[in-house]
Amino acid sequence: MILGIGIDMVKIDKIRKAINRWGSGFTERIFNPEELEGxxxxxxxxxxxxxxxxxxxxxxxxxxxxxxxxxxxxxILNRGNGAPYCNLKKGKNLKVILSITHIEDYAVACAVAQKKI
Ligand SMILES: CC(C)(COP(=O)(O)OP(=O)(O)OC[C@H]1O[C@@H](n2cnc3c(N)ncnc32)[C@H](O)[C@@H]1OP(=O)(O)O)[C@@H](O)C(=O)NCCC(=O)NCCS
Incomplete structure (x- = not known):
């Protein structure tokens, strides 16, 4: 059963500035080590x-x-073929499918949340 959809767009420069300013203080607040390793x-x-x-x-x-x-x-991780997938630490009955795109200036992602049945 579909619970909801979400979409978001991020300006690459905003993230670049945050990394330059806060370094690992920023990346480690947002991302898990296994995400950064990938x-x-x-x-x-x-x-x-x-x-x-x-x-x-x-x-x-x-x-x-x-x-x-x-x-x-x-x-947010990638399969062997490059496709992104999502694992959640909470909500074991939830599954999310997503798609990602990025160019020089912007990144966009779309997610669909499903309840496992
Ligand atoms: C996968 C593909 C669609 C990505 O498109 P793109 O325009 O190069 O790049 P985008 O910025 O739009 O998308 C990149 C994201 O697509 C996602 N992606 C990669 N492989 C994917 C796949 N097999 N399935 C779904 N999503 C995929 C990834 O999340 C990637 O971002 P990430 O590496 O940071 O996680 C493209 O590389 C591809 O394989 N196209 C198949 C068609 C083809 O081979 N055409 C060439 C002949 S003309």
Whole structure:
């Protein structure tokens, strides 16, 4: 059963500025170690972090009526084929599917929350 959908768009520059200003104080407040390990520190590192930030906000929008979630309750990871997936630390009866895109200036994510039956 579908519980909700969420969408979010993040300006890459906003994330870049937060990383430059706060460094790991920012990234570790938002992301879990396994999420950060999956993002190579290359040319599109800021884009990929921004996309995951957008994905977490999209998940919160999709689920917010069911349970309160913090950023670190939500894990955004990638399958072997590159497709993103979401693991939740709370709400074992919930499943989220999502899609992510990012370009030089913006990242967008869309999430659909489902109740497992
Ligand atoms: C997967 C694909 C659609 C990504 O599109 P893109 O325009 O290059 O990049 P986007 O910014 O829109 O999307 C990137 C995100 O797509 C997601 N993604 C990657 N592989 C995916 C897959 N197999 N299924 C679903 N989502 C996928 C990832 O979340 C990725 O971001 P991340 O690596 O930071 O997690 C594209 O690489 C692809 O494989 N297209 C298939 C068609 C094709 O091969 N065309 C070439 C011949 S013309």
């Amino acid at each position: 993002i190579a520190k290359g040319k599109i590192y800021d884009q990929r972090l921004a996309a995951r930030f957008a994905a977490k906000e999209a998940v919160i929008k999709a689920i917010s009526k069911s349970i309160p979630l913090s950023f670190r309750d939500i894990l």
